[in-house]
Amino acid sequence: MKRTIGIGVIGMGWMGTVHSRAYRQVSDRFQESGIQPNLVICGDEVEARGREAQERFGFARCTTDWQRVIADPDVEVVNIAAPNSMHLEIAQAAAEAGKHIFCEKPVGRNPQETAEIARVARRANVLTFVGYNYRWAPVVQYARQLILEGKLGRLTHYRGRFFAGYASNPHGVLSWRFQREFAGLGTLGDLMSHVVDMAHMIAGPIKRVVGNCETFIPQRPLATPGTGTHFSVSAGGPMGEVTNEDYVGVLVNFQNGVHGTLEACRVIQGPQCQMAFEVHGTEGAISWDFERMNEIQLYFASDDGARGGYTRTLSGPTHPSHADFNPGPGLGLGYNDLKVIEAHQFLQSVANGKQGEPGFGEALAVADVLAAIEKSWETQRWEPIQSL
Ligand SMILES: NC(=O)c1ccc[n+]([C@@H]2O[C@H](COP(=O)([O-])OP(=O)(O)OC[C@H]3O[C@@H](n4cnc5c(N)ncnc54)[C@H](O)[C@@H]3O)[C@@H](O)[C@H]2O)c1
Structure with a gap:
């Protein structure tokens, strides 16, 4: 049986686009895993970017308010692809909502923010992943x-x-x-x-x-x-x-x-x-x-x-x-x-x-x-x- 995982992506610039395309390919490239990513909602403060990503990748919804991505009941994992200055605030909110988090490197603007992000995720007991793709x-x-x-x-x-x-x-x-x-x-x-x-x-x-x-x-x-x-x-x-x-x-x-x-x-x-x-x-x-x-x-x-x-x-x-x-x-x-x-x-x-x-x-x-x-x-x- 397929395991469907609801995904919300925040920041639809270069990495948000790359990640959305990647999620779409997971069930094809790794069929034996039985994982079915479900692109639920994408968010970008630039409305046109969100809309374009929705059409291009098939997200069910899009928004200019990233908090709606986290609040969406169909979202199980939050993918942070916004600029570094947004990582801490978004990760904190996602962890508090009990959502698993993928965050692009460097995870916050500086080492102190990385440490804070790691702390909130640990406290909330959510799973995390980072874009060290090489x-x-x-x-x-x-x-x-x-x-x-x-x-x-x-x-x-x-x-x-x-x-x-x-x-x-x-x-x-x-x-x-x-x-x-x-x-x-x-x-x-x-x-x-x-x-x-x-x-x-x-x-x-x-x-x-x-x-x-x-x-x-x-x-x-x-x-x-x-x-x-x-x-x-x-x-x-x-x-x-x-x-x-x-x-x-x-x-x-x-x-x-x-x-x-x-x-x-x-x-x-x-x-x-x-x-x-x-x-x-x-x-x-x-x-x-x-x-x-x-x-x-x-x-x-x-x-x-x-x-x-x-x-x-x-x-x-x-x-x-x-x-x-x-x-x-x-x-x-x-x-x-x-x-x-x-x-x-x-x-x-x-x-x-x-x-x-x-x-x-x-x-x-x-x-x-x-x-x-x-x-x-x-x-x-x-x-x-x-x-x-
Ligand atoms: N792993 C890698 O190889 C790799 C490569 C490039 C970038 N990155 C990382 O990915 C992250 C994004 O980088 P990028 O190159 O895609 O940046 P980008 O500037 O292309 O995209 C960022 C997007 O976030 C949106 N955004 C900004 N503020 C927002 C807000 N408040 N709410 C919603 N959306 C908002 C912008 O409108 C933009 O579309 C960075 O943390 C960067 O370090 C990783």
Whole structure:
């Protein structure tokens, strides 16, 4: 028998659209789960966006008042895809109403808000999930398996990075992302949150950090409210101040003795969406880059010919979730497919009544690291990771 789960989505910009499309695909891609997402209601303060999403994805209702999404009796899970400044208020209301919550990263504007959101959800005993979608690339899950099986031996080095070009054009508009009031942290929350989550999953918990930051483009053209995305460009016209950081660089020590570096930038020239890692152990190494998300570079010291360096393996049906999309190796997945896997993982946890990963617990672990990085910008010293 099918398990129907009523869904309300808040914020119908880029992510609200991606999530709605993903929910629609869950019952097709993961038929054996027996999960039937029911798109109940979507909310956006811009009426036209809500209406367009309703027509496009088949929501039964739409609203400009996000509280109506939470109050809707047919909604079992609330999907928060609004700007970071709305995460806390919406999550609080959803938890108090006993609704399960999917929240996009970075879960609030800053680590303190993440901690508060995690607290209210825990108190209300609702299930949670977070949009750290890069975890779900089949070859990344394969890398995780290899490391858990000890194929790399004892881990020694980790390098994580997210180099994005989305804001490299100085004419890119001053969307909410560049304003502390609406986004909170800049690249530290936006991109480094993904990097830290991946580092935790692949190499384990971080023990201490020291880092720095920079805002390379201090002013941007003002955006037209209710239109465009953070990829929009505008030349001429009035300018506004960028009030959070473009770049973050960090030295890290992990609890298990691994040494590493983490870097993220939103204004870099060249890379476009280079969310990547290299992990090394005493017996081998793995390298992955989202810009080539369907391949992974493997090196095992015991292999004949390993001296020749990394060998390339393509995503295939033996890797987790690949066969839910394509039957053969080399028939790759894309960004939106990772969101379908993520939506399925979340709904499966709701159907089973069991907290999945990554939930607010994992987001809080990331927030603890972000707080220590931010502190080290001021102290210019190594900062230990402390629980918020
Ligand atoms: N996991 C990822 O890869 C990824 C990628 C992009 C964004 N995100 C996250 O997703 C969230 C949304 O980002 P986005 O790029 O989709 O932003 P966006 O600006 O494209 O969309 C935000 C939407 O929220 C609406 N909104 C604003 N205030 C509202 C309110 N009070 N009530 C209802 N709707 C309101 C806006 O009108 C807009 O349609 C952010 O938290 C961001 O960090 C995650």
